[in-house]
Amino acid sequence: MLLRELAQLVLEYPIYGDIELDDLIQFIHLAKLIRPAIEITQKDKRSPPPRLPQHIHEFLCAALGKSTSEILWYWVGFRAAVWTCREVAARRVDVSAVHEHGLCRGLGTSRDTDDVMTLTEPVSYRATLFTLRDGALPVFTTSLYCHACLRRYHHNYYVEASDSRRTYYDGPPPSIIQVSTHFFVEAEVLELFGNGMVFGWLSARNCARLYNSSLAHPAAHVQNNPLAYGATAHQLPYERDWPYSLELQDEEAMNGFFLYSLLLDAAEHQTHLELPHHLSQKDRLADALHLRNKAMEGVGQEEWPHACDLCFMLMKDESGNLMKVQYAVGDGLSIGRPCCAVHDCKVNLASKRDIYCPEHAYLAQQCAIIGCELPRVPPTQTCTLEAHQAVERAYRSDANRAIHKLRARLRNNGVSVPGEPTAAEEMDDEVLVSCAQRPDDTTVVLCASATCDEKPSGTDITGIKGRFGRRRTHNEQAIMRPCGVYLSRATLFGSEALSGVKEHFKAVFPTAQSRPEIFIYDNNCRLREHLLANGDDYFAETGLPVDVFHFKSKHRATDTQCQLHCNPAAFPDLVNGDKWRVNTSICEESNTWLGGYLAIVRDMEAVRYTFFLDEMIKRRNRWTVKQLERKGHNPWRIPMSCLFPEFAK
Template sequence: MKWPESMVLRCWDSLKYIIWSTPNVVPSEDEIKRFNECALPFGISYWHIFPPTRTCINPACAHHSSRHAARPLKEPMTYKATLFTLRDGSLPIYTTSLYCHGCHTRYYHNYSIHKQTLTQTYYGGVPNVIQVAQHYFMEACLLELITTGKVFGWLSATNWAHIYNTGLAHLQRYIVNNPTAFSNVAWQSSRSSHSTNWFFLYSLLLDKAEHHWQLILGHDMDSQPKRLTEALMERNHATEGVGQESYGHACNVCCHIFKSDDAKMVKLHAAVCDGIQIGHPCCAVHDCKSLLVSHTAHHCKEHQSLGSVCAVTGCNAVRETGFHTCTIPQHCEAEQAYYEKGTAMFQLRAHLKRAGITVPADSIGASEIEDIPLDDTATNNRGCNNKSSSKSGHIKGSFSHNVTHTQLFFMRPCRIILSQATLFGSEAISAVLQAVHATFPTPESTPEYLFYDTNCKLLAPQHYNHDTHFLHTGQPIDVFHFKSKHKESDVNCQMYCNPAAFLELMQEGKWRLNTSICEQMNIWIGGYQAILQNMEVTRFNFYMDEDHMM
């Protein structure tokens, strides 16, 4: 307003008590714009972010606020940043940190950093504004909206960035998106970007706040993703086996208590198990569970030497420079066919083949014709032997890193997820049985019924090894899989796993439980395939846990 300083001081003396006692006033877009036009050149912004304290909060510090010698924090450091809001779009802001000379700690908006230990300690709780990268802040209410969209809309961080940039970053978004229709209105474009780690940081802060803990990260690392990894791994380990928040859940949908025909009280608490073929990158050696050397590597540290060997299964020859195979012609052709399958031309030719349309002989190679599956459903015709009815004589090899085979879920019929497990090489019965024992580690924790689509195979090693852990657990096969994939001639399957043999599962001619709940959940989980397919293992496991716990 170009007033003299004496006028500003007199106005402040007269109005300061009224200003501080006035309820929050929501400024208009024009008021925010005009304020920033005047304030930004002076290092001030409409939303200037400071630490939540002006004195040291470390009880062991001589400058602690509870002591008589409490001193204000010094050495302000200010730099420019961007704040992403839900109501006001993206805003240019300044953020300032302060320093305590008593304990050598610098205080930022969300956390403090100790100079000697280089630990990044968050203050506790979930702040209204969260720093997701050095120069980027996001409102918690915006983070919650985006998280909800990720859970129910399968939206990736990239897609959310596009949505925000297009629809929310600028207050006059309807003008920005329709410049022709509003050609007589002047506007200024606003672009923004997001760190993809905001989801993990926000989820960690929520988890720590729920347990009344503080999030502590190492600050001696060169990037936010590396700082978060250790905390994410800690959370992943805590949720394994019986660690899910809703592990002890019981309700009228998944647990039934009733009188039997002989007037005895019966409890029927069930669990359902099934897997979905969705996974994360892993070592190219079959069923190897060791971590990759790096996210883009093909092998773990133990098998790293195999990177110089031909990728074709069973061939130990040295690979040719620039290729994944040796000089054997058939192996070179296999590698070429592998990469051709990703081309548009190969896919179009495959469509012609399936449609029965003849094409000129010189337009498609013989190896391509052999590799086109004539019947996509042939590999799914499994009986009680759990083996494919089709055989393949094609050359097999690994021309990239492997992806874990199956993500196994244990659920209550009411949609509550008890646990999950990663099966690396295959859905082997031994691996499934190990996951079952981890989910129900004591006989007291076992359910009255456990449904699994190949329970007839799961029971075999239990009977052979005289395993009585699940002695009081019925192990039928869910109705859908039993009708479609199990033979009537298999006596053991019919005796132990036919759901009709368990009369208490029926009530007035209807099934008491939804035993297809995992199949229904798999449809939902499948929507995350594009987001998860190349995600690093720690974030993959954390993402899977967080999304089904929302």
Template sequence: MDLFIKITHENSLKFSTAMRFVNFISLTRDAIVDTSVLEKPPSLPTSVIGFLSKVLDIDTVEVEILWDILGDFAWSFAIPYQASKQDIEAFMEHGLERQLGYRDVYPPYRACAVTNCPMYGARLTDHFKHKATLFTSSEGALPIFTHSLRCRGCRTSYYHNYRVDSATSTRVYYGGVPDVIQVAMHYYIESSLLESFTTYMFLAWVSATNCARVYNMKDSDPFLLNAKHHGCTPTLEDDEDDDKHHGKWQTSLRLTPVFAFDGFLLYSLLRHHEEQNTTLSLPHDNITQSHRLDAALEARNKQMEGTGQEYWAHACDICLKLSTNVHGDTVKMQAAVSDGDTIGHYCCGVHNCRNPLPNIRAFWCHEHVSMADICAAKGCDILREVPHRTCPNPEHRALEKQYYARGKSLFVLRNRLEAARAFTSSLDTMPVDPVTLAEECSTIEGADNDNADMSSSDPEVKMGKRLRAQFARKRTSNEQLIMRPCGVIVSRTTCFGSEAISAVEEFVRKTFPTTQAMPEYFFYDNNCQLWRYVRNRHEEHWRYTAMPVDVFHHNAKHKASDIHCQLHCNPAGFPEIITHDGHWVFNTSIAEQTNGWFGKFQAIVRDMEVVRFNFFLDEMIKRRNRLTVAQLRRDGHSPILMDKEALLA
């Protein structure tokens, strides 16, 4: 305090000016350090002197005097300073023109960190600066400058999040999750904002598009007050070109859905590698931003398959029961439940083909691309007649005409009108039930979805023949989940052609690859067919696992006349899973309840390509499991992780 009194007395400066000087030194610290070592520089850069002169309304000489007197104190000031609205406005008005932005980003290294470099530990020199945009949680979209440095010895370039190895052209991330993440060239997003987006996604099913829309609609961004002076006021129209620049500023101040979703992907990858104590590496050159993450996403997807989920080895007193038998031995009863949900991604038009599509608009994989020249009618192998999708066969051509007509509103309206007339005429003077009428109209119209086959209305259908065609892009059948009765999701897989028994059984063995890992009770809605399938194929693997049908489906979909189903899969035939007062020990309806959450992602993932589709769903499951386990812990159910290595041995 005595130092501040001396300064203000000898130099006729206000106390508030001296304090603001210290605060702005904190805000411009990285610009002051520039490419030097981290010690206090003997003098301030010209740009910083000019900026401080303007914002403090003092001469440049007085700025230099303050640096001489207060520099040591300001440089060692330990309390982090939170910029005020007025401070941010000062950067907008006086900083940008001097290439000083509020919250500019710099590499964390000022000396080369490559141990085998001949200049290891030497100061980095080659300094590059670019205009950029930073999207923040509380301060809006900010125009900033981004800085990079390069070592002249090994030619390694250092950026804010990563360094680039010149020999391999690979981005090697520094480790951990930084406060600010670069999501595209010259575009950055705060990690806290990306965490918020992720929470919106897995709790409220908010798409990246709507995350971006909500963000852009905020009207409290501090920079808006003075951004007009720099021609960088963002617009909020959804149809604006993503690459459109705004006035004098080089980068857009509008958050796009692509930035929001790529930010989510990169943020999730960095969190994953931090948790695994590994380092993320991505290609740097000769690749588009849209494909830069593909290999890393695919690697994480592979790791998640089967036993890869974080809570694969979960157990609690809801999903695992311990009891003592008549011999005094402790008996373990652990259950798993499986069910499918009709979420799907686009896939090859050949049934059950698992090859990836070359792009999201493709109908066929590379192996089956020749099918594009074949008639779309099923069972027909004649070449189509361009530009039609079918061969000259009149019946096949009629299917095509009907398919494209169904997409027109007039066709739909006429069908509804004809259906109503046909229904009411058959009733003569009887009153019309609106519900029955709606059902009849719906039956005549037929379903209209991407995966629906087009069927003919020819009279031959009544004789057992049915002509079908596939004109739309094909989707996978469903996503299959295995979970514990407590709600923890153990594993997920994609059923391509259908929810075949063989595919479900393979999924179970991949999720529980050893007999030690297999649950004592596996609940599935079609267990009677699964039981028949495993008897002559994988009976040894299932020898300690009972296979009752879950209670809901057994009552609703299984015939009493099916003797094998009643003897081997009726849950009432397992008295140990029934309490003394007639209740079920395990919640076998958990899959149906979980699908209420899982199925709502359909609108978000329907147009995702397969790598991002799988990564997104696995990440949502991972997040939900953490929330579920935290709730189990709060409710006193004592969740634990069993010894995974022992279970897989």
């Protein structure tokens, strides 16, 4: 509304001359904030209704402290301004007014941006919105039905009446993401979580704790430090009465981040996301996460065609012709997730608590002792053989708990513990597992030393091995550029076998044009022998040196073949005078960052584990490229037609 229009209105209706400017601004702000609730009652949303719905009229009266007739005059005079003015940011005072006077009348601070005029049959329900600047807010969300296209439109997606799938809207993700039925999270919050995971190794639980402690309440610094500010913590009325938690849970934090990442990925590829509708949010995301994981394998990372002056060089050959020299570095990292107990089985577990995958589930009915095929005797995991049962008793014995071991140390030093059983009583019928057993290793090996205090008596079980728990994948294999950009990551299951490293390398560099001239790996001498033994000439044009650190400290100087073919000093493309051209240990150094996720991913389900690590690498690559640009290295991407000749056809 222009000032001259306001002046003309006052001339025609002098009653408007008595309105305070602050009251008018607050009226427009509040009416604009609850406009979606007004639009729901209309058939045509292009113009404001002549009269406000009764519950909205009552809300404005209570929030502004005005009479019914005053609000009526306000609406008649300024409804056009409410409908046509630009989008206004919700002020804290407006949000508080909605909470105090609107929640009891079915009004919330959510907004519906759908402009379709044929939508009817509104269905509203309560929910919680987690915002970056205004904290956790109680809101109402509304879905609408279209009789023309037979779809119900929700905030982020629509559902076909004849289908059980939800289709998310095209384009960039909305500013508010519905992460479950009753919980919404601002995209800004999810972006904060993503950066916290990349740069701070935050788990979903710690992201939720960070939000609840620092962002859920607008005055968190006062609430967290009542003595310093001389204030006492207080609860707002809606915090006691709202049926849905105003504290963010780790499940919503992780599901929200995964959904946000999928929506970003769909927008980046100019497509849209489709998910099942009638499932839990965790199960709903599973298939979409799996498809993205498959797309990431090999050449899927967006920075895979990356090149810069730290990893791509032009040199002259002996004839003076220009030739390109591109480098790649590989290394393994010992982090993993639960997997099938059968060695090198790559089939995912049906549940992360299972020991065997569906294909090997029948083995769960056999004795857990390795090599024994007799059926187990429920509820134990071993057969009827006493020696095998003794191994299981050792595995499950309470004597393996720290408190029993520490009490045993006291007794060994002549100190009695009042009220505790004697050594003879405590050791009766117990078999202790060797202290050499790794905490994460589910294979039990009984102590074989005759002098060891933990050797059981009465039963000869020396050397018997049993598997009673889950196996974990062996390591993550990463391939990088010397500048710090990750090209790919793959999970190796049973071991860091040379065949697995070779197949990963082939997947990352599938064409002759994409293969690097130099591939640096800490076990290249054995890899080279493996290739020769198998007659594999895939890497015939690629130099295979060992990185400087491992070659200097881990490889024998007497190994002639290793010295002759894998000594990095023997590669002119790696040497510039008395200095190295590239950082051959970049993978070893960068994997300290990737290893920070050990505690976060160790119990993740397979699909989520893979998606999470790939997403962390994708985000870190973007940051790395920005740092290279700031330092003047001018990163760019090699055209796909150069790496895949079939693209040029």
